[in-house]
Ligand SMILES: Nc1nc2c(ncn2[C@@H]2O[C@H](COP(=O)(O)OP(=O)(O)OP(=O)(O)O)[C@@H](O)[C@H]2O)c(=O)[nH]1
């Protein structure tokens with residue numbers, strides 16, 4: 001939304017994302033190491049980081065690092081040996097070497113192929129692919145890096161979008177709340193007087209458990225939250241837009257059996273469909289579930305989205321703008 005409706009991010013904000021990306025990289029890698037340990041999968045230590053020109057720029061400890069193994073790098077990461085707090089400095093090269101060794105290791109690749117079953121966030125595949133760029137001198141996160149960064153919202157964040165042609169010269173006030181269970185008790189302070197609910201669910205989350213209880217799947221949790229808030233007085237009679245998001249991941253990772261395991265009532269639809277048809281059936285299934293628990297179906301709009309694809313989102317947001325404009329006109333006429 002910031003990228004579409006404002007001038008985007010300034011350099012100061014971009015640099016803050018360096019820390020988020022660092023934290024994402026470290027947290028996900030620690031989860032991968034934990035998954036390897038729990039399943040007793042040893043590192044194969046089959047990756048060698050060469051003394052490339054990139055590493056030759058290193059800060060003194062290059063020689064010892066090139067002799068490092070993935071296993072030893074993982075231990076150093078666990079011991080907190082790659083700290084980073086000052087976003088005006090480059091990310092530590094020593095961490096680059098460690099992550100190259102770890103991320104390229106054959107054992108790690110087997111975990112990454114099934115990241116969703118280990119509670120590892122999906123953005124790690126993207127960040128591992130871009131390590132060289134992220135760890136280069138004077139790196140500044142790009143829009144794509146920012147879109148891939150995972151920074152759980154804590155508290156209530158209001159953004160004002162100034163009037164533009166796309167908002168029909170109206171000002172939008174967007175209130176972003178955190179989705180995690182611990183955040184939800186704060187919602188009561190933010191929903192008073194809102195005109196429209198934009199509810200975003202992870203359509204690929206049917207086989208991903210939520211971090212808070214390690215058992216509920218993310219889509220089931222989304223239906224549960226939606227049911228609670230849509231029946232509250234704040235949204236009574238208000239239009240609702242539901243984004244079935246992460247469609248890219250649903251398309252690439254969909255597994256028919258784990259989908260029917262997560263939603264047994266789906267089975268009747270799914271018998272012998274082609275993959276494309278199956279995706280359509282899943283979207284119809286999700287949509288029906290959302291509509292079934294909506295007190296009024298008339299003003300519920302469901303869109304499939306891929307939030308990291310700005311061009312695609314631009315198109316979706318145009319129809320969201322239409323709904324907002326219609327809604328405001330109705331309010332004026334009342
Ligand atoms: N592949 C893919 N990744 C996505 C898509 N949408 C969001 N993500 C990723 O999912 C993560 C979402 O992170 P956040 O923005 O913190 O999510 P959030 O829903 O606001 O989470 P809370 O603030 O905790 O409610 C980021 O890593 C994004 O890159 C998508 O359509 N496709």
Ligand SMILES: [Mg+2]
Pocket residue numbers: 151152153176177178179
């Ligand atoms: Mg958020």
